[in-house]
Amino acid sequence: MIWSYLQEAEGLARTLDDPRRLGWVSAYMGGHHLHTGAHVTEVRTFAQRVEAIAERLGDVPLRIAAQYYLTAVPNLSGDYCGQKVSAGN
Numbered sequence: 360m361i362w363s364y365l366q367e368a369e370g371l372a373r374t375l376d377d378p379r380r381l382g383w384v385s386a387y388m389g390g391h392h393l394h395t396g397a398h399v400t401e402v403r404t405f406a407q408r409v410e411a412i413a414e415r416l417g418d419v420p421l422r423i424a425a426q427y428y429l430t431a432v433p434n435l436s437g438d439y440c441g442q443k444v445s446a447g448n
Contacts, residue, residue: 403428
């Protein structure tokens with residue numbers, strides 16, 4: 360049920376051409392995957408999208424959200440060396 364709301368919000372952000380909202384919705388979508396089954400590839404995809412949007416906008420809180428999820432991905436996949444690299448970016 361939550362996923363359908365997130366998808367609706369994503370569609371609205373795209374329709375409004377609002378990258379900041381799209382960034383936050385993408386962060387929540389990544390978080391949803393993280394907390395409901397740890398789909399690592401989806402979490403990484405959403406986190407990378409959030410990071411790209413944050414960089415384009417110069418949005419520090421959004422960049423922090425992206426880094427939070429990007430740091431979690433290597434831990435979920437068992438790549439503990441990769442976690443050090445992600446956390447250092």
